[in-house]
Amino acid sequence: MNLQNAVLPPHAEMVRAMLERDTAYEGVFFTAVKTTGIFCRPGCTARKPKPENVEFFAHADEAMSAGYRACLRCKPLDAAAIAPDWVQRLLKSVDADPDLRWTDAQLLAEGIEPLKLRRWFKQHFGMTFHAWLRSRRLGIALGGIKQGGSIDNAAFDSGYESLSGFRDAFQKSFHITPGRVAHSEPLLFTRLTTPLGPMIAMAEQRGLVLLEFLDRPALTKEIEELQNRYGYAVAPGHNGHLQQIEEELAQYFAGKRTEFNVPLHLPGSAFARQVWAELMKIPYGQTTTYGAIAALLGKSGASRAVGLANGQNRLAIILPCHRVIGADGSLTGYGGGQPRKAFLLRLESAAVQITQQLAF
Template sequence: MAKLPTPATMYSALLRHDPTYEGVFWLGVRTTGIFCRPTCRARTPNRENIEFFAAPSDALHAGFRPCRKCRPLDHGRKPPPLVEQLLAAVEREPGRRHRDAELVERGIDPSTARRQFKRYCGMTFQAYHRARRMGVALSDIRKGKTVLDSQLDQGFASGSGFREAFARIVGTPPSQAGSLGVLHAKWLETPLGAMLALADDRGLHLLDFVDRRGLEQSLTLLQRRLRARVLPGEHPVLTQIVRELDEYFQGTRLMFNTPVVLTGSPFQLAVWRALQNIRPRTTCSYCELAVKIGQPAAVRAVGRANGDNRLSIIVPCHRVIGAGGALTGYGGGLWRKQKLLDLERSITADSC
C-alpha cells in the first residue's frame, strides 16, 4: 500500500493545484460523494470535508464516484466511446450487475470491454463495477448511520440505486428485513486498507478487506446461512476488535481475544480451527495443513477452505504458504500477505 504524504502536505498541494502530486493521491469530498485529482479546478472543499486516498480503487470502495470535471480515472486522454458508455451505465444504476451476457445483448464484446477499460482506467470493467457497487452498499456502514434505508443523496445517482444494491448484497430489501437477525457492522481503517467487521452477541462473524474480490459473495452467503441483516452501529465485540487490531498494527499484540463465530461446513471448520493453531511468526504449507486435519490427500480442498475464510488476520490464513516457501493464494493480495508476515516477525515477545 502506497504511503501518503501528510494531510497538511496534500491539502496544501490541492490548494495550489500542484501537478507534481498527480498520481500520488486522490481526494474524496464528503459533501458531494465525488473523488478528484489534486489538480481539479472545481471549488476547493474545506479540509474537514476531505478524505485522501492512495489509489482510485480505494476511493471507489469508500463510496465515492469519479468527478466528471477532472476525470480521476483518465490518463490525460479522452476515454474511448466504449469506456464512456460503460462508466455511464454504472453511474445510472450503481447497484445493478452488468454480466457478460448483458453486454453481448447490447452489442458489446466482453473481452473488448475488459481490454479497453483496463488500458484506460487501470482496472477491468468488472473490477471497477464491483468496487463501485460495494462502495455504494457499504456507504452507510462506513458513515455509521443507524438506518440503511435512509435516503442517500450524496454521491449516488439515486436512492433507489442504493436500495437495489442493498437488496442484492443483503439478500432482501430493507423494507422486508424485519424478521431477520442482526449483524452489527463497522468500517475499520487499517494501515493495509479499509476492513469490514460484522458481529453479534455471539462474537465476530466477519473481518475482511473491503476490496477483496470474494467479499460480496461472503456477505451474501453468511447472511443467508444466519438469516441475518446487516445494520451499522456499535457493539462490544466490534469495540474489542478495533482495539486489538490497533494494538496488532502498532506491534504490541500478536494474539487476539475477540470471540469469533465460525460458520461453514464440517470440513471448512476443521481447516479454520487448524489455522487458529498456527502460531505467530511461523508458517505452514497447504500440505502440512491437510495432514493436521487428518486428510493428507485433500490439499486442494484445504486451499479452497483457506480462501473461504471470513476472518482475516484473526484466523490467520496469511500464514499458509506454498510447499516451496513461496507466497500463494491470498484473497487480500499477496502484498498484504507479505506485510502481515513481516509485521508479525517484527513483533517481539517483550513488546506484546
C-alpha cells in the same frame, strides 16, 4: 452491498496537492517518487520532486507492492492507519446528530469539498457519503423494527414520506422486506483503518463474522453469501465486538498483540470450520503448509481442499491464513494480495525477534 474500486482524483489535482502540501488529501492518495523509491503522504514536508518523476497510489500497500519504501519523515503507513481529521470531524457530527440530512452546501460550510468526500468514501467504504448516510439510517430503522417498533414509525423516523418508498429502499439494502426483520439477524459493519489499507469488520450479537480488506476481490461474494445463505441483514453500525476488534487490531499492527480475544462466529461447512480451527493454532510468527494442515486433519491427500477452505476464510489476520505458505516456501496466494501477506509475516517475525532480544 456493492463495493467498488477507489477512484483517484485527476492527475493534475494530485500534482497540485503534492506541490502545495495539501493535507486535505491525507488518506485519499499517496505520492511515490520514482527516482528515490520512496512513497509519501500528500502533505510530506520533504523536498518536492519533479512531477514527471512521480506516480500516485490509492493505498499504501499498492505503493509497497510496486517496490516503494515508506518515507521516514511523513510515515505514510501511520497515515494510512487513521482517517484524516476532516473525515473524523464529519463522522463525529453524524454520530451527534444522525437525523441531519447533509447537503453539499452544508458540507462546504464545514470546509469539506463534496467531490473529495465522495472519492474518500468510495475508496474507504465502497459507497458515497450520501449512500452511506442512507444505509446508516436504514440500519437504525432495522434495529428499531427488530426490537418491536412499528414499520410505519421506522419509515417516518428514517425520513421517508411514503411507506412504499421505505420498503423498496429497505429491501434493496438488506435483501429482505421490513416485515421479515424479526426472522433475520442484523450484521453490523464498520470501516477500520490499518497500515495496509482500509478493512471492513462485520459482527452480530454472537461475535465477529467478517474482517476483510476492502479491495479483496471475493468480498462482494462473501457478503452476498452472508445475506442470501445465512439470512443476515447487513447495516452500518457499532457494537462491542466491532469496538474490540478495532482496539485489538491496532495493538496487533503496533507489534503489541500476538493473539485476539474478540468473540467469533464462523458460519460455514463442517470441513471449513475444521480447517479454520487449525489456522487458529498456528503460532504467531511461524508458518505451516496446506499439506501439514491436511495431515493434522487425518486427510493427508486433501491439500487442495484445505487450500480451498483456507481461501473461504472471512476473518483476515484473526484466522491467520497468511501464515500458510507453499511446500517450497513460497508465499502462494492470499486474498488480500501477496504484498500484504509478506508485510504481515515480516511484522510478526520482527515482533518475535524484539521479544527474544528483550528476554536476554
